[in-house]
Amino acid sequence: MKDMSSPPVIEAKGIGLIFQTDDGPVEALKDISLAIGRGEFVSFIGPSGCGKTTFLRAIAALEHPTSGTLTVNGMSPEEARRSRAYGYVFQAAGLYPWRTIAGNVQLPLEIMGFSRAERAERVRKVLDLVDLGGFGKKFPWQLSGGMQQRASIARALAFDADILLMDEPFGALDEIVRDRLNEELLKLWNETGKTIGFVTHSIPEAVYLSTKIVVMSPRPGRIADVIESPLPRERPLDIRDSPEFLEIAHRVREGLRAGHAYD
């Protein structure tokens, strides 16, 4: 599904981003250049303050680079947003407690002006996709954290954007739930062929999920290494014990060390 001949979906050229704070300017991103092709699963990994989240937010037009050029589907991030190019999954599920799960999932559809019938159809489809078929009428506070995060993924999928941006979506969940959601995410990616940008703190998670791993380092936030994964698209959980997997994990760790991430 990865197609190198077509133009990149997301392309960054020499991105820099400087925040003006009370303690003076802070260089959050420096000289980030990266191309992400259609159908790729790209993880951004690095310690706190390396700018991985900032870069993802810049792709979503939630932050604005102060230098360089950034295009999404050949458009500016703002234009891409208006053309519903991406769904964004945040660290917390952020579901509205006064809406049912189905009501939450259809919220972006209401905002984008889908018809009532189409909303119901899409909600049913994406809830099935994340295995929440019978839970549409429940309220978020009646579900576990893992189920809430699945619902928030369903919400990001509901309007069928080609790009899915995920900012440590499983960071707050325990390891067992996280493993299962990782597996489901890979399945979903295989079924839908979406391009996914995924921010994480976890080396095994990054290696397990990605076709491309972007290792970042802090102060200023920059790319330390970009690793193209040789792992196949079909990945059972026990692939994590294979020598290839461990080799990539080792290289990620080396990249983090070289970027002084452990300082």
Next chain:
Amino acid sequence: MIGAWGALGFWVLATLANVWLAKRFSHNRLVQLFIPALFGVTLLVLWEGIVRGLNVSPVILPPPSMIGARIASSLPMLWTDFNQTILKGALSGYLMGCGAAVAVAVAVDRSPFLQRGLLPVGNFVAALPIVGIAPILVMWFGFDWQSKAAVVVVMVFFPVLVNMVAGLKATDALQRDQMATWSASYWQGLVKLRLPAAMPFLFNGLKIATTLALIGAIVAEFFGSPTRGMGFRISTAVGQLDLPLVWAEIAVAALAGSAFYGLVALIEKGVTFWHPSQRGRA
């Protein structure tokens, strides 16, 4: 004296009965209602017995039976007063004041200019003493209920405004970012996210405002009113030493105030069922 001792005896017996009931049948729904009811009856019996037994003058404290008889004999008058003060004065002022406060809160929230300009003015108006503002408003809007509604508007406006402004700020950055990623307009964000999120705050203000509205409507009648209304009746009945009538009006005001508060609390429960303070209290 016998009446007073009898009342004390009844009190002791009723308390023992309540303790026994609470121990034996605490999960029975009927008993749960009966225990506070018996406690209320005990208070009335105690009041009646002591006032009669010690020959307290009705001007100081009339016995509840006398107040009850006064209520029963003047129902049409009490209804006229209730209609004039609560329904026309307090309720219409409450609706106008709270509605205006919510609208201004949305405007204040949208514009930092208004926030700096209007909030201090609202604060200033709220700090004006009601006994000063009421006669002025009576001059402006006449003796009838309109001036009472105006006093109520002044009284309820600020607490509701402050709560609503706080409520509109109650969303976090993540929720606003979400709205941004869906390219939601200002109004969509307001209707779908920020108004629902503000409801628990708004209802705090609305509940405080219920009692303020009653106080405002009754007190404003002291400064001029047609020959009806609860405040008018209380001030003239005091002049005639007709204290049972004063107590009758107080009883009606207390019942109306509790019912008003209860109604708003009931609506709150329906609207903010999702809030942690309301969950599981169905």
